Amino acid sequence: MLCVYINNGILLSHKNKEILPFVTTWNDLENIIVSEFFLLGLSDDAELQPLLCVLFLSMYLVTVLGNLLIILAVTSDLHLHTPMYFFLSNLSLADISFISTTVPKMIVDIQTHSRVISYGGCLTQMSIFILFGCMDSMLLSVMAYDRFVAICHPLHYTIIMNPRTCCIFILVSFFVSLLDSQMHNVIVLQLTCFKDIEISSFFCDPSQLLNLGCSDTFMNNIVSYIIVAISGFLPTSGIFFSYYKILVSILRVPSSSGMYKAFSTCGSHLVVVCLFYGTALGVYLSSAISLSPRKDVAASVVYTVVTPMLNPFIYSLRNKDIKKAMWRFLSRTISA
Template sequence: MHIEPENDTQRLEFLLLGLAENPELQPLICGIFLSMYLVTVLGNLLIILATISDSQLHTPMYFFLSNLSFVDICFTSTTIPKMLVNIQTQSKTITYAGCITQMCFFLIFAGLDDFLLTVMAYDRFVAICHPLHYMVIMNQRLCGLLVLVSWVVSVLHALLQSLMILKLSFCTDLEIPHFFCELNQVVQRACSDTFLNEVVIYFVAVFLAGAPLAGILYSYHKIVSSIRAISSAQGKYKAFSTCGSHLSVVCLFYGTSIGVYLSSAVTQNSHSIATASVMYTVVTPMLNPFIYSLRNKDIKSALRRICGTGR
C-alpha cells in the first residue's frame, strides 16, 4: 500500500549508541556529563545574571556575552539531557520526530555560537581600532540587529537541513554511533539518494563556518596591527586584555570543531569522532564562563556583588 512508508516513518526509531558500549562505564559517564551540564548551566546563568544586574556591564561587549551564555545553555540542553535519560532508563532509542527536532535545535544553537563569536570579534575590532567612535558605531540598534540576523540565519539553516532530512527514507540501519542525532550521521543512515543533502551540507559548512572564521581572522589582523602601533607596553597589554578571553574561546570552539570534522574526513571510526565532538558540544560551553570571568575584573566584581562577598 502507498501509505505504508508514511506509517513506517511515524513508528521509526533511531538508536543512539552513545560514547561507550560497556554497561559498567555508563554510571561513570552519566555522573561526569551530569556534573558538566550543571556546571555549564550554573556558570552561564551567573554570567547572564551579572551582566543584567550590574549597570557597569550594560555595554555591547557584555550584551553579546550574555547572549552567548544563553545560547551555550541551550546548546548543551539539546543533547545532554536526552543522553542522561537514555543512560538512566537503559534505553538507546530516540523517535524519528525527536531525532529531527534535536538535530534542528542543535544546528540553530551551533550556528548562533559561530555567529555570536564573529559579532564579538567585530565589537573588539571597533573598540580597539576606532575607540573614539565606539559608542556611536556599536549603538543599541546595531547590536540588536546583529543578534537578530544571527538568529534568523541560524534558524533558516536549521530548517533547510531538517526539511531535506524529512525527504529521505530510512530502512534498517538506524544505529547512530553518537550520543545525539548529528546531521552527517543521520544522512548516512538513509537508504535513499543523499547526494543533494551532502552537497548542501558541505556548501553550507564552507559558507556558515568559513565566512565567520574569515571575519574573525580579519578583525584580529586589524586588532594586532592597531596594538602594535601603541607606544606604551601598558597600553598594549590593556588593549590585548580586552580581547584575550574572546580569542581563547574562539580558539577552543573552532580548534575543537574543525579538529572533529577533519578527523571525520580521515578516519572511519565513528566512535572516536563522537568522543572528540564532546569537546565543542560540552566542554567548550562549560569553560566559556570560566574563561570570561577569570580574565575579567568587571565580571569578577559583579559576581562578588551577586554572591554578597564584595561591595
C-alpha cells in the same frame, strides 16, 4: 508503526528483535516508515553507565550554573551594561541551550536503559543543535567586530555600537542560524528511507543522518557542505578580518604597556574562539581520517559539552569586571 534496521542482510525489528522476511529491493524498503532511531551512546559497558551519568550530569550543572551566573551578573550590574557584555550574556544563553539539547537526553537514556529516540524527536534535536551551534559561531563573530570597533575606532564606539545596532546583530545572528538549521532539516526530510537506524553518537548528528540514507545522498551532501561552508565561512571570515585589523592597530601603539592593554580587552574572546573552532575543526578532521565511530563520538564530546562548560571560566578568570560583578551579585544574594 514499525521501526526497522538492516543487519547482515536481515531485516530486524528493534523492539522485539523479530526476524522479518528480507526485502529484496530498495523500492520495497522505501515503503517501510522508520519511526525511531537508536543512539549507540558513548559506551556499551554497563559498569561505565553510572560513572558516565554522574560525570555528564556534573558537567551539565557546572555549565548551566556558570553561564547563568554570567547572565545574572551582567543583567544586575549597571557597569556591565555595555555591548561587549550584552553579547557575552547572549553567548552564555546560547551555550546553555546548546548543551541542553544533547546532555539531558543522554542522561535520561542512561537512567532508563533506553537509547531510542523518535523520528520527530531526532529531527527536532538536530534542528535545535544546529540552531544554537550556529548561534555560537555568529555571536563570536559579532563579538570580534565589537572588539575591532572598540580598539580601532574608540572615539566612535558608542555611536557605532548603539543599542539598536546591538539588537539587530542579535536578531540577524538568530535568523541566520534558524535558516541554517531548517535547511538541514529539509535535506534530511527528503530522505525516503534509511539503511540503518543506529546512530553512532549520543545525539542525532546531522552528518550521520545523511549517511544513513539508503538513497543516493550525493546531492544532499553537496548542498549540506555548501550550507556549512556559508554558515562557517561568514563568521570565521569576520573574525579573521576583525583580528587582522586589531593586530595592525595594536602594532602601531608605541609603548608595550599600551599594546598589552589593548590586546587584553580581547584576550578572553580570542581564547574562546580558538577553543570553539579548534575543537570543532579537530572533530571533523578526525571523523574524516578515523575509521572508528567511537573515536568520533569521544571527540564530539569536546565541542558539545566541554567547550560550553569552559567558556564561563575563561571569561570570569580573565576579566576583572566579570569577577567583581559576580562577587557583588553573590554578596547581595547571600545578604538577602
